[in-house]
Amino acid sequence: MFIDSYIVGLMRKEFFDPLNARKTLLVFCCALSCVLFVQYIFRLLSQIKKLPPGPWGVPIFGYLTFIGHEKHTQYMKLAKKYGALFSAKLGAQLTGPLWKDQRRFLHEKLRNFGMTVLGNKKHLMENRIMTEVTELLVTLSSVENKSTDLSRYLSVSVSNVICNIIMSVRFSIEDPKFKRFNWLIEEGMRLFGEIHTIDYIPQIQYLPGNINAKNKIAKNREEMFDFYREIIEEHKRTFNNNNIRDIVDAYLAEIEKAQAEGRDGELFEGKDHEIQMMQVIADLFSAGMETIKTTLLWLNVFMLRHPDAMQRVQDELDQVVGRNRLPKIEDVPYLPITETTILEVMRISSIVPLATTHSPKSDVVINGYTIPAGSYVVPLINSVHMDPNLWDKPEQFNPSRFLDAEGKVHKPDYFIPFGVGRRRCLGDVLARMELFLFFSSIMHTFTIELPEDEPMPGLKGIIGVTISPQAFRVNLRPRPLHTELANMHTMAVC
Numbered sequence: 001m002f003i004d005s006y007i008v009g010l011m012r013k014e015f016f017d018p019l020n021a022r023k024t025l026l027v028f029c030c031a032l033s034c035v036l037f038v039q040y041i042f043r044l045l046s047q048i049k050k051l052p053p054g055p056w057g058v059p060i061f062g063y064l065t066f067i068g069h070e071k072h073t074q075y076m077k078l079a080k081k082y083g084a085l086f087s088a089k090l091g092a093q094l095t096g097p098l099w100k101d102q103r104r105f106l107h108e109k110l111r112n113f114g115m116t117v118l119g120n121k122k123h124l125m126e127n128r129i130m131t132e133v134t135e136l137l138v139t140l141s142s143v144e145n146k147s148t149d150l151s152r153y154l155s156v157s158v159s160n161v162i163c164n165i166i167m168s169v170r171f172s173i174e175d176p177k178f179k180r181f182n183w184l185i186e187e188g189m190r191l192f193g194e195i196h197t198i199d200y201i202p203q204i205q206y207l208p209g210n211i212n213a214k215n216k217i218a219k220n221r222e223e224m225f226d227f228y229r230e231i232i233e234e235h236k237r238t239f240n241n242n243n244i245r246d247i248v249d250a251y252l253a254e255i256e257k258a259q260a261e262g263r264d265g266e267l268f269e270g271k272d273h274e275i276q277m278m279q280v281i282a283d284l285f286s287a288g289m290e291t292i293k294t295t296l297l298w299l300n301v302f303m304l305r306h307p308d309a310m311q312r313v314q315d316e317l318d319q320v321v322g323r324n325r326l327p328k329i330e331d332v333p334y335l336p337i338t339e340t341t342i343l344e345v346m347r348i349s350s351i352v353p354l355a356t357t358h359s360p361k362s363d364v365v366i367n368g369y370t371i372p373a374g375s376y377v378v379p380l381i382n383s384v385h386m387d388p389n390l391w392d393k394p395e396q397f398n399p400s401r402f403l404d405a406e407g408k409v410h411k412p413d414y415f416i417p418f419g420v421g422r423r424r425c426l427g428d429v430l431a432r433m434e435l436f437l438f439f440s441s442i443m444h445t446f447t448i449e450l451p452e453d454e455p456m457p458g459l460k461g462i463i464g465v466t467i468s469p470q471a472f473r474v475n476l477r478p479r480p481l482h483t484e485l486a487n488m489h490t491m492a493v494c
């Protein structure tokens, strides 16, 4: 109302005196800017008042300059200071329908390949994983009683599980393609970590260091895509709609169906089908490989540091599974000590300390605070897992905290290694199967010991996309074997 009447007055004066009118216009613009600025400040202040408490930071960058490399540790300090729900100005981004379509599609296909806890199909996945577990045990038995770095053996076995599901490919440990592939992924994760601030302030992507990193990422991505392209071409040559072998085949079938129905222009929002497919393959591979390998490494670190806990797992396996076979998924309900050991290592290591960035589409009110539409919401997994109000002595390794009074496994709602809500981990079922089968089989076949002159691995992790343990070595002492395991060892000796 005030501004409208101001404009009317100005128009009249300008009509009679053109020289003065310019000055008046200038004054008007200044006054209008002041009014708008004051309005903006009022709106901002009232918005800030409704936000959860948090640090102010500095203009433009907000709190970003204070976060540093150890984001999760810094956020944990803020959570201690400001409470479970706090805000820090960093930026904003929204997700779109393409993600939803891809997630729905992948979820359904992964279930078809056995990523399910129910029905007959669960054995499909178990069989795929056990092929790799057995192969790993055979390889490890050739290095038993020698100081060994488990990381490279686990890398290839875990990669083979996910590669098999995605594109029916297996690698051998010495395969130069596999080594290069692994190197590209590791470098990609390191480079992404280096330039993560671009997500919040896109303008800084043009700084020389960031341009270099972005160019390297693009070059590496192209090299990986060349490999995927070859795989897709091979799948196209051998495609049979009645025998869908893996995720690549499932995508090819979907594209063929969309073409037949005349809606291929709509598929993946009309984006290039092959590029979409390759991106999904790349994402699934990196999400499904690094996480499992890292958790298995932490399991070994904790077993080295707590031989009594390892002994309890082995005693339980001997009693329930016996010495004639390897553990199976159907044994899980009878192996609470083994299961809670895995859960406790997942809690205490929180290998994915921050979940992905979520973003509400409209304003959301929580505990009286308003989270504005489009703001970043980052669940702090490790803060929740280390909260002394939720866990008794959270710094201590104690698998029995997951056991109830009757000795049954109990997972509280605030145990969230796979995140929460609609963006919860897509691979949680596969992850739980893999962790159980790999860990229990290694424990059943070997005792993990620290080689002479090797330091005990510490708990301070290396920060990348996941938090992984520092390099360490183990001695694998074989455990007395019968039938199935004995045959496996004979194979290794041959």
Ligand code: HEM
Pocket (backbone or CB within 6 Å): 103, 283, 284, 287, 288, 289, 291, 292, 295, 351, 352, 354, 355, 356, 357, 379, 381, 417, 418, 419, 420, 421, 422, 423, 424, 425, 426, 427, 428, 430, 431
């Ligand atoms: C110990 C193993 C794993 C852990 C701790 C883990 C953890 C997580 C977490 C915390 C998220 C983000 C969830 C959120 O933002 O709320 C996530 C997302 C995701 N994970 Fe996992 N994950 C594991 C294994 C796997 C495996 C084996 C796969 C392969 C199929 C996988 C595929 C994915 C995908 C595709 C997403 C993105 C989901 C989306 O954005 O909709 N993860 N994971």
